[in-house]
Amino acid sequence: MGNTARSATAQRHPLHDLGDDLSSAHAVRLGVGVQGEPSWGIMISDAKIRLWQGHWYELGGATVAMFFIVLAFNLFGDALRDALDPKDR
Numbered sequence: 001m002g003n004t005a006r007s008a009t010a011q012r013h014p015l016h017d018l019g020d021d022l023s024s025a026h027a028v029r030l031g032v033g034v035q036g037e038p039s040w041g042i043m044i045s046d047a048k049i050r051l052w053q054g055h056w057y058e059l060g061g062a063t064v065a066m067f068f069i070v071l072a073f074n075l076f077g078d079a080l081r082d083a084l085d086p087k088d089r
Contacts (some may be wrong), residue, residue: 040066 040062047059082088 043062044059047055047062049057
């Protein structure tokens with residue numbers, strides 16, 4: 001009975017942490033989060049304002065950086081799956 005409670009807590013914790021990370025990211029994006037910390041939400045929000053002043057490269061830089069980060073995670077996940085999946089061998 002004690003092990004069941006521990007395993008339920010262990011399963012609940014990562015999801016709780018993920019929810020905290022997502023909510024803080026949304027809060028920063030809306031401008032109500034911790035100010036002064038660099039984040040892509042703040043970069044994009046500031047770049048949207050400056051886009052109409054001709055500073056397109058700020059929004060483009062943040063967008064390209066996010067594209068390559070997501071691409072790298074996808075490629076890493078595919079390589080990890082290929083290496084560890086016994087059905088594909």
